Amino acid sequence: MIRRTLARYGTALAGVALFAFFALGSPVFLTPDNIALILKETAFLGILAIGFTLALVTAEIDLSIAEVASLAAVVTGALVHGGTNPWIAVGAGLVVGTLCGAANGVAVTVLNVPSLIATLGVAAIAKGFSFMLTQGVAFVGRWPASFTNLARGTLLGVPNLIWWLAGVGFAAWLLVKWTRLGAHLVATGEADEAARLAGIRTRSMKRLALTLAGACAGLTAVLLASSLSSAAPAMANDHFLYAIAAVLLGMSMFEPGRPNIPGTLFAAFTLKVLGNGLVLLGAEYYWQDIVLGTIILVSVALSATGTGKAPFVKKLNFRR
């Protein structure tokens, strides 16, 4: 019983313990401003990681999310910087992300390129286009408030970034857990051949999942550009490993061994709590990496059995 609870909720409990630890260690940590700050920061990582989770649900890995997000940010930034209507710029950023995701989907399901390689290829292309558009120089400026408020504004007293995170998280959770389409996505990831024999269009499911991952990257890009009033190549790259870490940590809780939206969101929040708390405690920068690595190792070790059953682990032959 305890073992099963630990496997299912061990990482979540570790996250809660971490939260309590920082609350005791810093008087600032539990202030509403700081909690709102952590949640706002979770938005970028969380939305990007949700995209990665959706791809992983169909047992495909999208390694292009960060470069695609950077390209979408550059396109959005270039348009806003050039005086284009911000809503058109936002639309363009979302379209770029979605199209890159679709390109991943076509490469995987039509050209039969393994997603590990296909998404690396798309990432390289996106990176090249980012540098082509910027020549390495960031688009920076005091952009219209109608654009920057997408990330910096508030609605009903709650920061917009938190609304975005809640909206995307809820929609993704609804899709995966409570719709027929979601069930087909899961079935495709867990037993591709059986799902196909059962009449599920598995290739379409994989294309859809990778396209949604691209769309999430596009939205992350728009919010990043809006928040920072700038756009530069590789600007989202910092989130890449953290997004993967969030998804893997998320797979060690709630539904051990399976990519799941609540797990991803909770893990993304925990990672941001970690960064925030260590800064508040005055820890040197290298501690963040050391503690992060330790938490990942401990969490995954706690539910190693579950992770060993993960569809993508089987697919990549990462057997223990």
Next chain:
Amino acid sequence: MQAITKRNLMLGGAALAATLARPALAQAMDVAIIGFQMSSETHARAANAAAAAARAKGWNATVLNSEGSLPRHAEQLDTLIGRRPKAIIVCMGKPVEAEAQFQRAKAANVPVITIMSGASNDTLFDIQVNEYEVGAKAALWLLGELGYQGNILTQRFEGNVGTRIRGKVLDVVLSENTGVRVLGTHTMARTASWRDDVRQGFQALLLRHGAQTQGIWASFDGQAFVIDDLLKVRGAKKGQVKFVSIDGGAETYRRIADPDSTLMATVTIPFEEMGTKAVDAAERIVVKGEPKGAITSGPYLFMDAALVDGNNVRRFL
């Protein structure tokens, strides 16, 4: 598995406990230092010098690394403002991109001093050398050594504002001195594996134009070290090719003084002094209550960048 888990948990707990066991932040002067990209030697030199200067005064100094990421940079600033340190020092930051964070800091009465970042209305001032002047010094040294005639190769990096400015100033100087011709240019594209990038790219330039080259210009010293090693392998001797770079530092001075090295000059940027200067300024403003105007009247606190070559390198060793 259980033993490993326990050990990892204990190590993690010990690390966090050690962090907590540091002297209470609230009791002493608490200064936070952010290096935008601590894997870059110049960022680390400024940030580490600032941290050392602060600790020498008995202050608590926390060094953070934004790892070259704007989102992380903004996040760290936001979190720090919540912690309310007595001062924040930002090394090679991005004031326009972090405008919202600097405005928050100003509103929260947390003074921010930047180093080599550019000025902002919301920070006290930016400590820097004039990159345009630095670029001009390096370019004019090279042209002077060449007698304003000859062929040169250039190694550039467009991804950093400082190195980009140096390259643009070189172009302006060359446009006024048409007797010096650029035979070839390699622009560093990769940042993670830049040494390899420079080695491959410049090797190709040397193969093609090496025999006709009288001068070499590199946008920062790290590139110059790679090129120096390439030239040595080709048997080049000091002075055969007039070779200048920019940044300064112990290894650069050693190579300038070394007769076996081909590197001849650099324009030295005093990164360590900048870090120390930032801490001194924080002390005068925050502890002693002096007005900002007593330190500098404008948005910048300019520092000298000396040209170092064979004539004066002994002073820097």
